[in-house]
Amino acid sequence: MSQNQLAQIHLKITRHIEKHSQLPGALLPLLHAIQDDLGFIPEDSYSLISKALNLSVAEVHGVVSFYHHFRTQVPGKHILQVCRAESCQAMGSEALEQHIKSHLSVDFHETTEDGAITLEPVYCLGNCACSPAVMLDGDVYGRVSASKIDGLIACARETVMNSEAA
Amino acid sequence: MTIKVFVPRDSSALSLGANQIAEFIQEEAAKRNIEIQLVRNGSRGMFWLEPLVEVEAAAGRIAYGPVEPSDVASLFDSDFLHGGDHALKLGITDQLPWLKNQERLTFARVGITDPVSLDDYIAHDGYKGLKNALNLAPVDIVAQVTDSGLRGRGGAAFPTGIKWKTVLDCKVDQKYIVCNADEGDSGTYSDRMIMEDDPFVLIEGMTIAAVAVGASQGYIYLRSEYPHAEVALNEAIRNAYEAGYLGRNLLGSGRHFDLEVRRAAGAYVCGEETALLESLEGKRGLVRFKPPLPAIEGLFGKPTVVNNVISFATVPMIMDKGSVFYRDYGMGRSRGTLPIQLAGNIKQGGLVEKAFGITLRELLYDYGGGSATGKPIRAVQVGGPLGAFLPESQFDTPLDYEKFAEIWAVLGHGGIVAFDDTVDMAKMARYAFEFCAIESCGKCTPCRIGSTRGVEVIDKIIAGKDHAKNIALVRDLSDTMLHGSLCALGGMTPYPVLSAINHFPEDFGLQQKEHAA
Numbered sequence: 001m002s003q004n005q006l007a008q009i010h011l012k013i014t015r016h017i018e019k020h021s022q023l024p025g026a027l028l029p030l031l032h033a034i035q036d037d038l039g040f041i042p043e044d045s046y047s048l049i050s051k052a053l054n055l056s057v058a059e060v061h062g063v064v065s066f067y068h069h070f071r072t073q074v075p076g077k078h079i080l081q082v083c084r085a086e087s088c089q090a091m092g093s094e095a096l097e098q099h100i101k102s103h104l105s106v107d108f109h110e111t112t113e114d115g116a117i118t119l120e121p122v123y124c125l126g127n128c129a130c131s132p133a134v135m136l137d138g139d140v141y142g143r144v145s146a147s148k149i150d151g152l153i154a155c156a157r158e159t160v161m162n163s164e165a166a
Numbered sequence: 167m168t169i170k171v172f173v174p175r176d177s178s179a180l181s182l183g184a185n186q187i188a189e190f191i192q193e194e195a196a197k198r199n200i201e202i203q204l205v206r207n208g209s210r211g212m213f214w215l216e217p218l219v220e221v222e223a224a225a226g227r228i229a230y231g232p233v234e235p236s237d238v239a240s241l242f243d244s245d246f247l248h249g250g251d252h253a254l255k256l257g258i259t260d261q262l263p264w265l266k267n268q269e270r271l272t273f274a275r276v277g278i279t280d281p282v283s284l285d286d287y288i289a290h291d292g293y294k295g296l297k298n299a300l301n302l303a304p305v306d307i308v309a310q311v312t313d314s315g316l317r318g319r320g321g322a323a324f325p326t327g328i329k330w331k332t333v334l335d336c337k338v339d340q341k342y343i344v345c346n347a348d349e350g351d352s353g354t355y356s357d358r359m360i361m362e363d364d365p366f367v368l369i370e371g372m373t374i375a376a377v378a379v380g381a382s383q384g385y386i387y388l389r390s391e392y393p394h395a396e397v398a399l400n401e402a403i404r405n406a407y408e409a410g411y412l413g414r415n416l417l418g419s420g421r422h423f424d425l426e427v428r429r430a431a432g433a434y435v436c437g438e439e440t441a442l443l444e445s446l447e448g449k450r451g452l453v454r455f456k457p458p459l460p461a462i463e464g465l466f467g468k469p470t471v472v473n474n475v476i477s478f479a480t481v482p483m484i485m486d487k488g489s490v491f492y493r494d495y496g497m498g499r500s501r502g503t504l505p506i507q508l509a510g511n512i513k514q515g516g517l518v519e520k521a522f523g524i525t526l527r528e529l530l531y532d533y534g535g536g537s538a539t540g541k542p543i544r545a546v547q548v549g550g551p552l553g554a555f556l557p558e559s560q561f562d563t564p565l566d567y568e569k570f571a572e573i574w575a576v577l578g579h580g581g582i583v584a585f586d587d588t589v590d591m592a593k594m595a596r597y598a599f600e601f602c603a604i605e606s607c608g609k610c611t612p613c614r615i616g617s618t619r620g621v622e623v624i625d626k627i628i629a630g631k632d633h634a635k636n637i638a639l640v641r642d643l644s645d646t647m648l649h650g651s652l653c654a655l656g657g658m659t660p661y662p663v664l665s666a667i668n669h670f671p672e673d674f675g676l677q678q679k680e681h682a683a
Contacts, residue, residue, distance in 0.1 A: 024466065025428075027448030032390075032429050053448070066450040066607075067431030069390045081391075085352030086547055087583045089597070090510035091538065123434060123551075123601070124350055125391050126358035127178050128583070129213035129508065129515030138393045142181035142213075 012037055013045045017052045026053055027063055031070055040071045076111040076118040077163075078156040081135040084121045087128035091143075096132050099146045103153065116160045117153065168203045169247045171195075172220040172227065175281065176209035176362050177394040178355070183235065184217040190238040191219070198242060208363020210277035211517030212264050220259055223249045229256040264533065269495060270519045271503050272480045273356075276363045282401040284409055287366040293411065295485030299374045300419045307378040308334055311481060313489035315501025320346055320437070320474035321549070321578045321654065323567045326481075329471060332461035333379040336469035343375045343384035343423075344446065344465055344472045348430050348437040350389060351550025353509040353581030357475035359517060361388070361395035364479070365402035369425060371478030373416065374485055375471050376423040384425040385465075387442050390432050399427050434551075434605035438653045439472040441607060452609045453653040474579070476505060495521035500566040508534045510583035511543070520565075527561040530584060541586040545594075545670065549578025551601050552658035554665035555594065576661065591670035596624040598662035602655060613656025616647045620663065633675045637667060 020030040046060040064070045111118040127133035130142025173188040195202045218231035228249045244250040279286040299307050312327025349357035372384045406412040436445045440454035464470025484492045492502045500522035508515045513535035545555045554575035599620030608614045627636045644660035651657040
């Protein structure tokens, strides 16, 4: 990352801190705001956060690392979450999971080589009557087959290519 | 008059393309110069028929579904706006067998109204409960809830009124109402449906709780996996504030209640109430020792009512129709109704609200229509990932907290996940341990270490090493977790594990052994 980009990230984080630090139990809403904005929580922001909320850096690290939702690395352009819970298993999610992993050549918590898609496991999307389910960038899809997921992935990749071309 | 057309905004309906259907219907109507009013309602809970489109007719709403984008033009061609015949026509929605025999009390409005329209909510009996409550003394509100027999729908089934009474009796300046909306059990989605499809009923229920115990601040701790619910809740809360149903001087009563949605961050253990409170305070979601009870020392050390979404959402109806009305449903000590969620390998998955006492078999076959794959249903897990697996011989058990306890099973949140005969129960037992290992908060040893050792021992069993010895080891380990864990995560993981071994020994290589012996 360039100096300019780093300075921009720093500025954004400071603004989120200003907005959230007075809330009771501020840390979770603050971390969400940062991740919603940047896509991840940079580890070098811990000292800023800890000062503002009167916590130790270790406490901030402890919270970020405790929750599955938070990540400290830049993710791909799209986040694909695949449900691994029982209801989806009953409808063949395990085979779907294998298909996705080999199709994308990544394991869970990894990003495809082209930076387009980050694959994550999720334990229930509440779409259990339409299993197996996945979520792509906050949109839920039900009764997902191998061909349906291939279509979704192709579509997501196309939008990345288009945005880069533009 | 403009014709009303309903296309759900429930996320399961969206997951099957409801947004596109809504768009196509609007485009087609514009193209044909027909004026329609498109309402984005909640789902009726018949998910095998989603996206389900309804039109308003004199005789009632008429249902068409499941609608594919390519069906839209032909629906218009057959004049579906006036109930015209079409291959997808299902008839009057309320008369469909799935809905007709349900007892929808908590879900009375779900699928019918526009979820974020306060006018619609009030037109369908909304806020009657709160208005009644505001005319009562706090002890009388609590007494009504206690008399209704309502028990917490989160899992432990603790009487809601008794919890409220404890908070009411605390004489302090600050109290809190916290809604546990961290529904993380596989096979459950009734909380999600309430929040997306009738959010005002949750807001009203929490407001009644606040009036009853004297709390001025409430939080809805919502799973991060439910982005659509977050949108609906925030929209409804905004509308409630604008109309004076939240905030200072509620409906001119002099009461004050603020409500805020707080997003969780994907930790299953935060569905446990004390871990949830830690998380709301901005910490890691570690389970707390009890006592003190959260009702006495809860959020930020203050008395706190922590209830599940369905528990709060049931209160407005009780305060509207009275405790006796509600108590008259059900059996034994399980009073009222349970929103049951059919999921997994099931032909007709969806939401069924029935009085306690209905059997699993009725649910699986009369409502669910058997498995989706057409194979025999071999096992059913009730109550989420920590619930027991039940074999066919137990399908006649009525849904009742005590009857389930008798067969060493739990009802939990009313989620039912069906598996056909291709399921490998040793793999399911392994998954239960694996899930516990991933989700353990780590505070107590039985849960943290036990779950990891559990995976290892089951792996040995699957690999065919010393079945009898290793099964004995799993039983011993389970016993430690059952009795030594700090909360239900470690304490209930043995339910799926041991029920799988007890009811399906052949999957663990046991029967052959026993026969040989």
